[in-house]
């Protein structure tokens with residue numbers, strides 16, 4: 001496995017593989033890899049001849065008061081996870097490699113980006129779309145792997161690939177959880193012991209919502225109230241949003257008649273955590 005930091009090195013490697021007629025899978029990440037990332041990597045290794053993983057804490061997707069500086073980093077541990085998993089190239093660029101002086105282009109998507117996380121993180125998805133497009137152009141993979149954990153991001157990337165006719169298959173992968181149900185996240189490392197215990201309220205509350213839907217409830221407001229009530233029973237939790245949206249448009253639905261995403265964002269102390277489930281009717 002090679003660890004490279006320039007665009008040229010990635011392109012050179014991919015060019016050689018292409019000469020041999022090999023397929024290329026790609027997993028974009030911000031590093032501090034855990035079993036959630038590993039599930040994407042494993043699928044990419046299974047489905048492609050060669051795999052590139054990018055590790056880049058992308059500054060343009062962080063707002064001014066967010067955790068860009070404190071975001072956890074551990075390239076050594078990430079490298080051994082990738083190497084053990086059969087990754088061929090890790091691309092870990094410096095900021096200047098991705099955003100050289102004078103950089104002034106961005107991808108702007110409306111609609112899908114405006115609800116849910118887009119409301120409390122207004123610059124986030126513009127930054128995600130821009131960096132993912134750049135990475136897609138650098139790696140030029142056949143398939144790219146994204147987690148359902150970031151469901152809105154997955155919907156946005158799928159839409160962007162379709163809208164811009166990018167020749168890449170986007171593969172969505174299920175949420176990997178801790179034993180108690182907490183969705184794995186690099187940000188879980190911010191939680192104190194007490195907060196970590198409290199954080200289980202996200203998945204527990206979603207489970208209640210799912211049970212209500214499974215027993216026939218179709219009124220979004222009732223399900224949202226049920227989920228909110230449960231989250232509020234945890235004193236360390238503060239709700240950012242609890243919403244039920246159409247799976248494709250990310251627009252709120254009043255009554256569940258088509259596949260929906262039930263998505264929540266909750267602060268546990270200062271740490272903002274997200275979780276969700278899809279209900280296919």
Ligand code: AMP
Nearest residue numbers: 029030031036146147149150175176184
């Ligand atoms: P990040 O490093 O947080 O940008 O995540 C990189 C990729 O891993 C994204 O496509 C995430 O959706 C995915 N991912 C993160 N956590 C999980 C998880 N618990 N289960 C599945 N995929 C995940």
